[in-house]
Amino acid sequence: MDKTKVLIAEDDEELLWVLERFFKEKGFEVASARDGNAAAGVLKAGEPTLALLDINMPGKDGLQVLADAGAAVPVIIMTAEGTMKNTLEAMKRGAFDYITKPFDLDELGRIVDRAVQNIRLRRELSLLKDRLKEKWADETVFVGKSKAMLEVFKTVGKVAPRNVTVLIHGESGTGKELLSKLIHSNSPRYEAPFIAVNSAAVPRDLMESELFGHEKGAFTGAVESRKGKFEMAEGGTLLLDEVGDMSLELQAKLLRAIQEKEFYRVGGRHPVKVDVRIIAATNQDLEKAVMEKRFREDLLYRLNVVTVNIAPLRERKGDIKLLSEYFLESFTREMGVELRQLSKDSLAEMENYDWPGNVRELENILRRAVLLSPSLVLTPEDLSLPRRRLKRESIEDLITKRLEPFIEKTASKGRQELYDTVMPFMERPLIKLVLKKTRNNQVRAAELLGINRNTLRKKIKELNIRLKELKD
Numbered sequence: 013m014d015k016t017k018v019l020i021a022e023d024d025e026e027l028l029w030v031l032e033r034f035f036k037e038k039g040f041e042v043a044s045a046r047d048g049n050a051a052a053g054v055l056k057a058g059e060p061t062l063a064l065l066d067i068n069m070p071g072k073d074g075l076q077v078l079a080d081a082g083a084a085v086p087v088i089i090m091t092a093e094g095t096m097k098n099t100l101e102a103m104k105r106g107a108f109d110y111i112t113k114p115f116d117l118d119e120l121g122r123i124v125d126r127a128v129q130n131i132r133l134r135r136e137l138s139l140l141k142d143r144l145k146e147k148w149a150d151e152t153v154f155v156g157k158s159k160a161m162l163e164v165f166k167t168v169g170k171v172a173p174r175n176v177t178v179l180i181h182g183e184s185g186t187g188k189e190l191l192s193k194l195i196h197s198n199s200p201r202y203e204a205p206f207i208a209v210n211s212a213a214v215p216r217d218l219m220e221s222e223l224f225g226h227e228k229g230a231f232t233g234a235v236e237s238r239k240g241k242f243e244m245a246e247g248g249t250l251l252l253d254e255v256g257d258m259s260l261e262l263q264a265k266l267l268r269a270i271q272e273k274e275f276y277r278v279g280g281r282h283p284v285k286v287d288v289r290i291i292a293a294t295n296q297d298l299e300k301a302v303m304e305k306r307f308r309e310d311l312l313y314r315l316n317v318v319t320v321n322i323a324p325l326r327e328r329k330g331d332i333k334l335l336s337e338y339f340l341e342s343f344t345r346e347m348g349v350e351l352r353q354l355s356k357d358s359l360a361e362m363e364n365y366d367w368p369g370n371v372r373e374l375e376n377i378l379r380r381a382v383l384l385s386p387s388l389v390l391t392p393e394d395l396s397l398p399r400r401r402l403k404r405e406s407i408e409d410l411i412t413k414r415l416e417p418f419i420e421k422t423a424s425k426g427r428q429e430l431y432d433t434v435m436p437f438m439e440r441p442l443i444k445l446v447l448k449k450t451r452n453n454q455v456r457a458a459e460l461l462g463i464n465r466n467t468l469r470k471k472i473k474e475l476n477i478r479l480k481e482l483k484d
């Protein structure tokens with residue numbers, strides 16, 4: 013610990029002199045004040061780590077100085093009268109301790125030792141808190157400035173400090189887990205554990221024990237009793253990831269645990285009480301799951317007190333540039349290499365891509381590009397986005413729209429050979445258009461289609477495509 017500085021505020025010169033010597037001998041640096049105003053000034057400047065204040069002084073009295081200082085440093089009050097009222101008042105205002113004049117220096121020494129101990133603990137605690145805050149700040153950088161994301165941040169800002177249950181909905185890789193950490197780290201529970209349990213990753217018959225723990229001998233293999241995730245999250249936050257994958261039986265137990273704030277371990281006879289904040293995440297439509305009787309309606313209402321929807325990346329293209337810059341900066345810093353940029357074409361391609369794996373996919377593609385490509389400006393070739401997925405969904409939508417009325421009409425006519433009727437009509441225009449585009453260059457056409465050249469030749473024949481007609 014740095015040298016500790018003590019403020020001594022005492023208007024009796026003789027006693028002040030004795031106290032100064034006492035503290036200097038103990039290795040303190042000493043700041044002296046002979047009246048309350050001077051003492052308040054020294055405290056305000058924020059230098060001392062400990063203060064010894066007389067109550068009766070010219071200017072402000074010790075109690076006032078104590079009240080003004082708040083509880084920033086431990087304050088020991090010296091009272092001449094030793095009246096109940098003064099000491100009570102001093103303790104009420106947050107004094108560390110008091111000592112009644114006349115006192116001997118040993119007595120003062122003991123109080124000072126305790127105060128120093130207290131300072132050390134306070135410092136360690138605040139250091140720990142700072143480190144924890146830093147750790148969370150590093151781990152929960154959530155990038156985004158699209159309208160959709162700003163809405164999400166607004167909601168998170170509102171709900172994080174309160175104890176409400178939050179349901180986070182979003183496709184795979186949109187940042188559901190990251191967002192739940194952001195909520196936890198901005199809640200008063202941030203010093204307590206954040207625990208995640210993934211219902212899709214744990215076998216169904218083990219899930220109950222995973223959540224609630226088990227007692228020794230509860231089932232074959234339960235050689236020791238074990239805490240479940242609920243107990244591990246005590247005081248903190250529990251993320252129920254992929255909550256839609258939970259069995260109906262377990263959903264009932266979960267509902268009870270949330271409502272009653274208590275549960276039984278597997279094989280346990282006594283209820284275990286917990287204080288846990290629940291966040292649930294899902295990529296499923298739980299309303300639909302309720303209709304299909306796969307998810308309990310009462311549990312859904314318990315979980316979706318507040319629902320946060322994270323939009324898929326293709327619906328917030330504005331975030332692609334920002335996220336890319338963020339990932340490129342952090343990967344290159346991690347790897348100790350020069351910062352990379354995206355070429356204009358690359359950005360355009362990325363903004364056109366449909367990102368089925370959302371932010372996780374973006375993260376992976378950029379990490380790979382930084383690893384594999386030496387160029388400082390990343391081209392589309394460096395990124396090599398999976399081409400076949402380019403706008404895959406919108407093509408499907410397009411075809412569905414056209415096909416639907418046709419199917420409606422034909423289906424009413426009873427038995428049909430729909431497959432054989434429709435498929436050639438899908439293939440023919442596709443192959444014809446690609447051939448036209450490549451000016452009948454079959455090698456290029458096969459490449460574009462991503463099929464073998466011989467297959468293409470066969471198809472041209474089968475589908476009766478006339479190459480000559482395609483030229484202009």
Ligand SMILES: Nc1ncnc2c1ncn2[C@@H]1O[C@H](COP(=O)(O)OP(=O)(O)OP(=O)(O)O)[C@@H](O)[C@H]1O
Nearest residue numbers: 153154155156183184185186187188189190371372
């Ligand atoms: N807005 C964002 N800013 C920065 N990083 C993000 C953002 N969104 C997601 N990520 C990162 O993308 C990856 C996937 O995020 P996360 O695991 O939270 O997604 P998820 O929705 O839980 O996915 P899954 O449904 O597959 O479990 C993580 O590495 C996460 O840090």
Ligand SMILES: [Mg+2]
Nearest residue numbers: 188189253293
């Ligand atoms: Mg997840």
